[in-house]
Amino acid sequence: MSKDLPAANKSRRRSDQITLSQVAQAAGVSPITASRALNHPDKVSNSTRQSVLESVERLGYVPNLIAGSLASSRSRLIAVIVPSLINSVFVEVIKGLQETLEAQGYQILLGNTDYDLDREYQLVRTFLGWSCSALVTAGLRHNDACHTLLANWGHPIMEVMELGNGIDLNVGLDHVAAGRCMASHLVDRGYQRIVYVGARLSHDYRAGMRYEGHKAVLKAKGLEAPLLEMDTLGTLQAGAESLAQVLQHYPATQAIHFANDDLAAGALLAAQRQGLQVPGDIAIAGFNGLPLGQHITPKLTTILSPREDMGRLAAQELIRRLSGKSVYRRQHDVNFTLQVGEST
Amino acid sequence: MSKDLPAANKSRRRSDQITLSQVAQAAGVSPITASRALNHPDKVSNSTRQSVLESVERLGYVPNLIAGSLASSRSRLIAVIVPSLINSVFVEVIKGLQETLEAQGYQILLGNTDYDLDREYQLVRTFLGWSCSALVTAGLRHNDACHTLLANWGHPIMEVMELGNGIDLNVGLDHVAAGRCMASHLVDRGYQRIVYVGARLSHDYRAGMRYEGHKAVLKAKGLEAPLLEMDTLGTLQAGAESLAQVLQHYPATQAIHFANDDLAAGALLAAQRQGLQVPGDIAIAGFNGLPLGQHITPKLTTILSPREDMGRLAAQELIRRLSGKSVYRRQHDVNFTLQVGEST
């Protein structure tokens, strides 16, 4: 009978991936030197770096980032948590973040809360488990557990979209001011009976903040500030439906201030189809400055929010912070711009 | 002088995060039992599970997923690589993926290639380093290195968007057929001088495939199939501009078949502004079935592509595969639907 092979293979390796040690061996250096050749190229001699890189190429080595992250407790992952992917606003922020972060070798871990703060908390917990280098989240509102967790985390946290007292870094705009800005524009234009239309303001609470600004301006002028809140997402469809509801509930309405451009454009297109003149019969204003608004006739009056810039700026500040630079600002106001179109 | 403390602290721990061992100690069990209580709850008794969970809660333990992944060489990360985030089509696929995968406890690692296959290769390399459970990428075209890498990877790979012979799994639709479908519709409507308008077809090669289908139909009818290719992204703006170019270069054009709804809607809105009748003066067709098309007047004739479904289905197939079920199909055709509007 044949002797069994000694139980030499205690290894638990389940994949036959090339490891750094093999690369090192091929290059005739120690593993740690190979590691340095890849991660701190300035700390090894030119010749070793060359031969390590050559071995990497030849063997098709793909670094195991998980092992590296565990050993160094740094991961070059950045968690990005948004409340929705349907709303293109968040996607544009992600895009701005992405292009800046990827260029610096960071990867984005994407999470979607669907406007649920408990879900956000769960996602944050999970992401912390990934030892993310930083975390970006949309908005300043979190549930208590989440807030505590983040506040004690010890890595950079970037809260985007709105401006205010955040946990750490903050890039956003002043939504109350934006609401005031548009309301003032409408009042200046001579409209008096103005309805604000939003969708699920408990979710899209930034739209609620804009309403607060709107209301403050109207009250100051002694005007009513009726609110119509749709219980749907803020889509073209909802905008179209809201128009009918406004006309029914507030027949004398002269202008509608919509919480976003989708709603506004939906209403505008619906008005057109119904033969209503905009702004003759009814004026319409939106928020965001989506391209669509500039292509419909009449062009939509709206407030331009620099969404990609917001993402880019947030990413830049994070990178600055992560690279240890002390020169960064905790808060950035990305300003909005009133874009007067033909619809008011 | 006082004796130095023995060099007890050889620990490299840089964070003071609670570890599983501490949880185990608090619960009076061994670390491995605590691990099981969290990851294989059915393999421990009710009482131990309870006390472990209680300790987790009390200590605020957040599992270190990196360590867990290294030990188990499984990561519950799924890489998703798309060519663009500007194009809402990909975002909707991501959304479908996201909602299904997150519900199963997977996280999405998002990558954006900007239509650059070399960039895709780089992203794939990085993502493989994260020991992703699976990888989703948009499209069947990759550079050679990328293709080789993926083909040898050994984990599920899902190629979405278009239908064809993929590396592994594939969920998509037949773009050539979609092009034929719309072309046939236009021809059936009696249009003969039809221009196809696309944007950067080398990037958006699926639009190129639709053009191939389009051309085949027209040629079969003995008609010319002129192509106007814009060197911009396929946006509303580009659509508006392309209209002028079509009218200039092909003044007798009766219908325009646009590569997507954004272009088509841009052209339609521009036509409107210029007082052109659609479809009286010129017919317009798009592709995708974006909501916008159904809100403009005339409603846009388009082809509905089930984008979120595509993402959801892709995610479901992946999950099925990942959970070891052998009952899955390598290829899924998510069918498109011709949506006849008022613009043709």
Added chain:
DNA sequence: AAGGAAAATGGTAGCGCTGTCATGATAGCG
């Protein structure tokens, strides 16, 4: 009550990499 299967728990040894410190090689200086 004895025997055996199944369930519950624990010990050990890594997963692949990098931080830390130690060592050897090279250069710089008066």
Added chain:
DNA sequence: CGCTATCATGACAGCGCTACCATTTTCCTT
């Protein structure tokens, strides 16, 4: 020419967790 400062490299151990196997406990069965 000796002595220190710098650079290049390596040995070792450990990041926090889980696979694997061994052991103990529990629960049936006849």
